[in-house]
Amino acid sequence: MDSASSRQQLATARRWVIKIGSALLTDNGRGVNRAAIFNWVEQIAALRDRGVEVILVSSGAVAAGMDRLGWRRRPESVHQLQAAAAIGQSHLVQVYEHAFGQFDCRTAQILLDHDDLSNRTRYLNARSTLRTLLSLGALPIVNENDTVVTDEIRFGDNDTLAALVANLVEADALLILTDADGLFTRDPRDNPDAELVGEASAIDPSLMAMAGGSRSGLGRGGMSTKVRAAQLAARSGACTAIAGGAREDVIERICAGEPLGTLLLPEADPLTARKRWLAGQLQLRGRLTLDAGAERALREQGKSLLAVGVTAVDGRFRRGDLVSCCNAEGGEIARGLANYDCGETARILGCSSERFAELLGYRDDDELIHRDNLILL
Numbered sequence: 001m002d003s004a005s006s007r008q009q010l011a012t013a014r015r016w017v018i019k020i021g022s023a024l025l026t027d028n029g030r031g032v033n034r035a036a037i038f039n040w041v042e043q044i045a046a047l048r049d050r051g052v053e054v055i056l057v058s059s060g061a062v063a064a065g066m067d068r069l070g071w072r073r074r075p076e077s078v079h080q081l082q083a084a085a086a087i088g089q090s091h092l093v094q095v096y097e098h099a100f101g102q103f104d105c106r107t108a109q110i111l112l113d114h115d116d117l118s119n120r121t122r123y124l125n126a127r128s129t130l131r132t133l134l135s136l137g138a139l140p141i142v143n144e145n146d147t148v149v150t151d152e153i154r155f156g157d158n159d160t161l162a163a164l165v166a167n168l169v170e171a172d173a174l175l176i177l178t179d180a181d182g183l184f185t186r187d188p189r190d191n192p193d194a195e196l197v198g199e200a201s202a203i204d205p206s207l208m209a210m211a212g213g214s215r216s217g218l219g220r221g222g223m224s225t226k227v228r229a230a231q232l233a234a235r236s237g238a239c240t241a242i243a244g245g246a247r248e249d250v251i252e253r254i255c256a257g258e259p260l261g262t263l264l265l266p267e268a269d270p271l272t273a274r275k276r277w278l279a280g281q282l283q284l285r286g287r288l289t290l291d292a293g294a295e296r297a298l299r300e301q302g303k304s305l306l307a308v309g310v311t312a313v314d315g316r317f318r319r320g321d322l323v324s325c326c327n328a329e330g331g332e333i334a335r336g337l338a339n340y341d342c343g344e345t346a347r348i349l350g351c352s353s354e355r356f357a358e359l360l361g362y363r364d365d366d367e368l369i370h371r372d373n374l375i376l377l
């Protein structure tokens, strides 16, 4: 894919995770930068008005807390850091809530630790809560649960957290805003001749050699965690853009496909990577039996699964759960994410989507499983 078309791919992304680092949020430790936050919020609100879903991963709790406490240097003690995070987080969220409120946008605070994403039940729970918040039109604001995490359950840095959230919600793209204009061939603070990497494969091994650590004393990861985050995000097919958060209209411009910052791309085509990721991540919750026409439509025509071609439903599943699609002989043909739960599916099976409103009291998706969420076996 050439550079222009991969940038254009960003313009079609419908679900973004946007991560903002501490140095930017706190104007290099000088307190929460309300003007900058308002500006990013305004751009995110404009995206939402165009139907783009956004999840914000915001750092800055420790830095904001340090500022409120009048601490000039990052403390060594874990308890002091956790206390600063508690004070800073509530302040940050209040600033976000106020700013998003100006655009009639409801916010939701989500604090996660590593256990939340490694424990299967909690992972699925976090996934459905985030999806529900998006479907309610709320704007989730995620941070690490710094106040209680210990080293064993720490993500360590919010670049990694943002990538895991991108996997969790199957985002199309991840945008990491920081105080550098993207990934440079060397740390630009020490190397004025360093060149910006415009675009690369996320798994290109030479990138890690370019990326150094953080020196702001506020951020944790530097560029190396951002490159690793791009690699993690690529597992579920998400592209990652790394850009300077202080650039004018940076969010709008990146999301419109302008060639700003660095774009790191997944190796496989995004849809294939995403389907592979889903198949490996989610547990099967139910089974649908298909008639011969539906089997042909899936296998030979690459179509979505319609309720009219389903003859039986088994298992207990909710909307968004992974279900298996079998033919009349019991052979598994495909797996996919159901658009209706098991009870609703039982009521609509064998019926055309025109009857959904009469049978369910409402009509949501026309397909039982959309082809983008269907993995043929």
Ligand SMILES: Nc1ncnc2c1ncn2[C@@H]1O[C@H](COP(=O)(O)OP(=O)(O)O)[C@@H](O)[C@H]1O
Pocket: 020, 021, 022, 023, 024, 059, 177, 178, 179, 180, 182, 183, 184, 185, 186, 187, 188, 189, 210, 211, 212, 213, 214, 215, 216, 218, 219, 220, 221, 222, 223, 224
């Ligand atoms: N190759 C590189 N290109 C750009 N920035 C780099 C590179 N290597 C190290 N850095 C440093 O990474 C910093 C950004 O990371 P960090 O301080 O963790 O910010 P954030 O708080 O946004 O996560 C930059 O200020 C820069 O000094």
Ligand SMILES: N[C@@H](CCC(=O)OP(=O)(O)O)C(=O)O
Pocket: 020, 021, 022, 023, 058, 059, 060, 061, 062, 063, 085, 143, 144, 146, 156, 157, 158, 159, 218, 219, 220, 221, 222
């Ligand atoms: N969770 C921490 C931020 C940790 C972190 O990774 O910071 P950064 O490198 O600025 O994204 C906080 O809110 O202070």
